[in-house]
Amino acid sequence: MKAEIKFRLATEKDLDSIVAMLADDMLGSKRERYENPLPKSYIKAFNAITSDPNNELVVACDDNEVIGVQQITFTPHITHQGGWRATIEGVRTLASVRRKGVGTELIKWAIQRAEERGCHLVQLTTDKKRPDALRFYEKLGFKVTHEGLKLKL
Structure with missing residues (x-):
């Protein structure tokens, strides 16, 4: 892996x-x-993602090789005085670069992007079957503040 990871829209x-x-x-x-x-x-x-100005599919690249991905969705809310929040989804890195800081850089980039878009909150979920992912996000400052529920259709 080269020294600097580049981020761009997919x-x-x-x-x-x-x-x-x-x-x-x-x-x-x-x-x-x-x-x-x-x-x-x-x-x-x-x-659908790329045609929506409130969705960004972002890749992390080492030279021309895609080594990471995440989707960021920007959502306006009536709560928090009409504030916007960013939701990070589908964070993955190439197996060969796991535990080398690529995931950390992806999340830091997403947080910066959320700030640029004027968001007051960044949120994400992780599957309960991924305890390592939960620890990873907590190390980056995320807090477990809510219980999430899903209904599979």
């Missing part, structure tokens, strides 16, 4: 690398479909 050419990273872990291997060609659902989702 392009459709990055989609193969992104899906490969999403599929390359204990949970992603059960819910993603990394195959060639990629299922059209990924392209459809990519187009």
